[in-house]
Amino acid sequence: FFTPAQAQTSSLSSCLASHGVSNFSLPASPSYNTLLNFSIRNLRFTLPDVTRPAAVVLPGSPEDLRRAILCARNGSLAIRVRSGGHSYEGLSYTTENHVPFVVIDLMNLNRVRVDSVSASAWAETGATLGELYYAVGRSSRSLAFSGGSCSTIGLGGVVSGGGFGLLSRKFGLAADNVLDAVLIDPNGRILDRSSMGEHVFWAIRGGGGGSWGVVYAWKLRLVPVPTDVTMFIVDRTGPVEYIAGLVHTWQHVGPNLPDEFYLSVYFPTGSSDGNVSISFQGQVLGTKQHTLSVLSQSFPLLGVTESDLSEMSWVESTAKFANIDTISDLLNRRPGTNSYSKSKSDYVKTPILRKHMVEIVRYLSAGPPGSIILDPYGGAMARVRSSDTPFPYRTGILYCIQYNVYWDRSDQAHAGEYIGWLRSLYTYMTRHVSKDPRGAYVNYLDLDLGANNWTHPMGGSSMEAVTHARSSWGAAYFGNNFDRLVRAKTMIDPGNVFNNAQSIPSLY
Ligand code: FDA
16 A cells, blocks of 8 residues: 555656656655755755655656646645755755655756857756856857856746846846746746736746746846956955944945946854954956056055956856856856855845944854855846836845855754854844845745745645735835735736745735
8 A cells, every 4th residue: 555645656756757757766766865965055954854855857858847747736746846956945845844745856957058149048947057157158258147156056046036146236137137938837838928928927037936837948138248357356354343444335335336346245254363354256347457446446445456356258257256166167066065054135225334334243253154245236236127027126225135154064053053143143133224124135035034834735825825925025025026926926826836935825
């Protein structure tokens, strides 16, 4: 006799096999752990109490992908779609309430076709940013894509949630540069921009992954860049007051530099010897001379000199920022090591006073291992209207803060303490950041903001679920765009087939 779970797995595997989908792995297969763990970036979701999927399916074609969706539904299994697996809360490979589920992993759908004449690219969503950047860089030294900085992020997740990167002050988010898309809906229909309709096309570009169906491919606008760009990483160490002075000044400079400048702050927490270290990371679509002349005028306190600056092609700079050695390493889906982590985010609209910045720097320097990243907005980010895409953080936003704590296996006993510190830091920052609602970036998922509570694989939703979602995480991620997202969800997925802890609920 089969247990109900075994019966579901058996029905899924016969359905897949009978429709010619052969690349999948069940818990008893030798490849199962390797495939499941391959794209788990946050080791918090490898712990024994995390429910594991009934199968990992690796479609090799859009038809395989369509069949995988339909077979999962046929077997009453929830669906989790995974592209690069970078979800901060593991939503692409876990379920809440022990709901049985299948992971559809898109890593084999990673082809990128660049058309340098029309400055566009079709990319399957299992491709990573590194794979896309590599293909764009090979096609032309003067084309680029405006995406994020980590090369192993998947295009499925990053574009669905917005996608802020080093070119965003000049060209907007990744999602602002989507020209068309192919979406497979819950009924297996294959839709493009015109057949999915403008509401759904609006929703999939920033409304977060995992709510709408599976985006099989994006058509992306490529943007013009000089054949050489300038990059730099400037490290500064000193007493709290000095570092606070630098960050305080940066708030006035970073968001107001010319659009071709990106200048962010990376602040490792937990310095213990009295001095604090920080780095300023920059990319400029221009020469070293231009960079020096602008920064010496606008930010003399930073003291950037010519020896800090390097000129290189845009694609080389993406490798440098991703902390990898060569352009061909952009194709490596798994560089570096993973850790256990928890992250949160905020938006700042008014510069923090210098005296408060001193207190904040002191607070951070006493923290556990982690990092605070300040990403400057302004420029093109501020010229897109808040309602043009679901991502609302445009005019009036100075910068985004990302708060992270990390630890490794040997420090697992301190996990609760570290996460507790991060939450107190978040409370401490309340008076300095956006309010009513307090904003957060959907790509920096944070289940502390609240969660849906589906107890059935295709759990239906209701006005109550919508109200709960809006008042907790919905308004934080999407502001006034949340209700339009609910309407788009109700159009494309009224039965709430694509759901997760923070998916957009449908109204029926
Ligand atoms: P993953 O595969 O985990 O998917 C994330 C969500 O999207 C899940 O809900 C998943 O189901 C859904 N999804 C995935 N593919 C889908 C598809 N084809 N169709 C529909 N839904 C799909 N962000 C940023 O904007 N700029 C940055 O520079 C960085 N940098 C960065 C560095 C590191 C180390 C991490 C861990 C994260 C970032 N991020 C980021 C955040 C990142 O953009 C965010 O975590 C993305 O959702 C990751 O996308 P993946 O496809 O890798 O994740």
